[in-house]
Amino acid sequence: MAGSLSLRYVLAEVRPHGVVSLRVQPQSKARASLRYPSLTSLLGAISYPLAREDGREVVAADGSVEPRSAEFRRLFEHIAAEVVGEGYTYGSLYKINEYYRGKALQAVSALSNTFLYGEQDYRIRILYVLAGGVGEGEARLVERAAWGISRLGSRESVVSVEGVSSGTGRVYESDSVETTFSFEVRDGMAIKGSYELIASPDWRSGPLSDISRAARKRVAYPRGRVRVEGKGLRVFEFEEGVAIL
Amino acid sequence: MGVVTFLSVGVRFEANVEALNMVEVSGNYARHRRVPYVITEGGRLKVVYVPAVSGESIAHGYQVALAEEAKALGLPVCSYCSIGEFLKSMDEEHAAEKFDGKVPKLSGRSKKEELVSVVGEIESGIVRKCVVEDVGGFLYAGNPPVKRTSRFMVSYALPIKSVATYATLEPQLHARHARTAGERREGAAEQMIYYVETGTAVYGFTFNLDFAGVGVSSYSGRALVDDVKKRRLAAARALYRVLSSQGFGAKLSRFLPGGGAVAMVATLTERPFTVTSPIYDGFAESTRERLERVKATFGEKGYYFEMGKDGLKTPEDVLSAVIETLKKEGTI
Ligand SMILES: [Zn+2]
Numbered sequence: 001m002a003g004s005l006s007l008r009y010v011l012a013e014v015r016p017h018g019v020v021s022l023r024v025q026p027q028s029k030a031r032a033s034l035r036y037p038s039l040t041s042l043l044g045a046i047s048y049p050l051a052r053e054d055g056r057e058v059v060a061a062d063g064s065v066e067p068r069s070a071e072f073r074r075l076f077e078h079i080a081a082e083v084v085g086e087g088y089t090y091g092s093l094y095k096i097n098e099y100y101r102g103k104a105l106q107a108v109s110a111l112s113n114t115f116l117y118g119e120q121d122y123r124i125r126i127l128y129v130l131a132g133g134v135g136e137g138e139a140r141l142v143e144r145a146a147w148g149i150s151r152l153g154s155r156e157s158v159v160s161v162e163g164v165s166s167g168t169g170r171v172y173e174s175d176s177v178e179t180t181f182s183f184e185v186r187d188g189m190a191i192k193g194s195y196e197l198i199a200s201p202d203w204r205s206g207p208l209s210d211i212s213r214a215a216r217k218r219v220a221y222p223r224g225r226v227r228v229e230g231k232g233l234r235v236f237e238f239e240e241g242v243a244i245l
Numbered sequence: 246m247g248v249v250t251f252l253s254v255g256v257r258f259e260a261n262v263e264a265l266n267m268v269e270v271s272g273n274y275a276r277h278r279r280v281p282y283v284i285t286e287g288g289r290l291k292v293v294y295v296p297a298v299s300g301e302s303i304a305h306g307y308q309v310a311l312a313e314e315a316k317a318l319g320l321p322v323c324s325y326c327s328i329g330e331f332l333k334s335m336d337e338e339h340a341a342e343k344f345d346g347k348v349p350k351l352s353g354r355s356k357k358e359e360l361v362s363v364v365g366e367i368e369s370g371i372v373r374k375c376v377v378e379d380v381g382g383f384l385y386a387g388n389p390p391v392k393r394t395s396r397f398m399v400s401y402a403l404p405i406k407s408v409a410t411y412a413t414l415e416p417q418l419h420a421r422h423a424r425t426a427g428e429r430r431e432g433a434a435e436q437m438i439y440y441v442e443t444g445t446a447v448y449g450f451t452f453n454l455d456f457a458g459v460g461v462s463s464y465s466g467r468a469l470v471d472d473v474k475k476r477r478l479a480a481a482r483a484l485y486r487v488l489s490s491q492g493f494g495a496k497l498s499r500f501l502p503g504g505g506a507v508a509m510v511a512t513l514t515e516r517p518f519t520v521t522s523p524i525y526d527g528f529a530e531s532t533r534e535r536l537e538r539v540k541a542t543f544g545e546k547g548y549y550f551e552m553g554k555d556g557l558k559t560p561e562d563v564l565s566a567v568i569e570t571l572k573k574e575g576t577i
Contacts (some may be wrong), residue, residue, distance in 0.1 A: 017400040017451050017522035019280070021322040048394075049517045052457060055466030058395055060361040062576035065389065079376065090281045108381060122283075144543050147535075148517030150253075150453055151398055156300025158451045 049148030169238030193226030263496030297443025305491025
């Protein structure tokens with residue numbers, strides 16, 4: 001297509017080590033879990049190996065301290081995920097007797113935990129579309145960082161990256177597109193097929209130190225493939241799939 | 246090429262009749278942690294509830310070993326971590342001993358420069374005084390709040406997928422004698438019964454240790470101490486101890502599980518790289534292939550160790566080889 005734009009991408013195939021704990025923000029004692037990773041979780045996942053390059057994990061912003069992912073946002077034009085296999089969330093209320101340093105409090109505390117479990121071939125493909133100005137060297141760093149994604153979400157959510165591919169995709173406009181990747185739901189879109197909606201904190205704007213107060217975007221995670229219709233959808237087409245920017 | 250600073254270990258261990266992770270006591274019934282597992286059976290998906298051991302539980306065991314190894318090497322460990330109470334420097338009270346009672350504070354005008362310097366001072370003060378909080382991270386909820394990400398990460402220990410249906414949970418009846426001597430009250434039971442749920446399974450879990458961040462500031466990326474290598478050695482030895490003696494979990498005095506490590510794979514890389522989860526069959530082959538790909542693509546150093554191969558017969562052989570390689574590479 002004439003005048004279409006080219007952008008680099010890195011695609012990481014991630015396999016959870018049984019449990020992925022994706023907490024809904026804000027956290028509370030009764031923590032719920034998301035079934036699909038929010039876009040901020042996907043940004044955080046690659047920020048850990050990226051930040052490790054110089055050991056600086058946190059940066060100071062005005063009046064607060066920000067995770068380094070705030071700095072890495074500029075590297076990405078778009079982040080999306082394709083979830084293969086259905087997870088299973090599980091929550092239970094635990095009654096725990098508290099004993100603390102000689103004092104038996106006999107108190108009961110409620111702690112609910114919800115996790116995401118996967119079937120045998122549960123996988124998450126994470127698409128990082130790099131911003132236009134990102135050079136060769138930085139693209140290479142992102143590619144290696146993608147191999148180094150080691151946890152997703154919070155706490156014990158260890159993952160391994162089973163494969164990484166990279167290349168160039170093209171951006172163009174279309175009124176109808178089929179996709180398996182997550183996308184932001186905008187007014188005027190018609191979606192055909194099965195999907196789950198998640199209110200995801202906006203990874204592009206606002207402080208990342210406290211995402212509980214960040215603006216939410218409606219993000220659809222297709223179960224399989226969905227058809228999306230709408231005026232002038234911005235499409236990213238690459239070797240392994242199609243995403244809506 | 247750089248130095249190998251990232252260790253990833255995948256372990257499969259058989260545990261018979263264990264009570265490694267109890268989550269709830271309800272009356273006289275102590276319940277084992279369990280998780281739902283989606284498995285494929287005859288081409289259909291099915292949910293089964295299987296025993297599990299949380300990563301938190303394994304992390305606790307690791308940090309107990311870390312405190313001991315650090316002290317044995319003459320490294321600092323704070324008073325709470327020394328006795329296995331990992332409250333970390335969670336507030337002013339628990340951080341106080343690292344600062345002789347005076348935890349740095351913001352003056353009130355939260356200028357960017359002041360924030361950076363106070364946050365850095367707090368992190369460095371705690372890291373200097375406690376190896377457990379250096380390696381295991383902490384969250385200081387004071388003003389300003391300071392967070393240090395753990396340099397190690399550990400997954401849940403879950404039954405391996407291919408035989409998950411053979412994992413069992415069974416309540417065992419126990420009796421405790423009630424006091425009857427002296428005054429014998431009418432109607433009082435002579436025995437008190439209680440149940441403890443025990444699990445049996447072949448479990449798999451993953452443990453990653455990032456040596457690059459040990460003793461290093463999260464804010465500046467610079468070393469905060471001059472005994473970084475010794476601290477890394479303590480971190481490596483602690484892992485050896487935990488995996489060799491299966492030193493984690495609860496109720497070990499009465500429910501020491503039968504069994505032991507049946508498979509282990511470890512990798513050492515320059516940058517983060519995680520082994521494939523041992524809960525999946527073929528995890529060793531998949532890990533080795535991926536490691537080769539990363540080495541070839543990025544021109545990085547990388548080492549692969551597998552129990553049962555290259556003369557590494559036992560888990561101890563694997564861990565010794567890892568520690569020897571770290572020494573040879575100058576990491577520890
Ligand atoms: Zn401590």
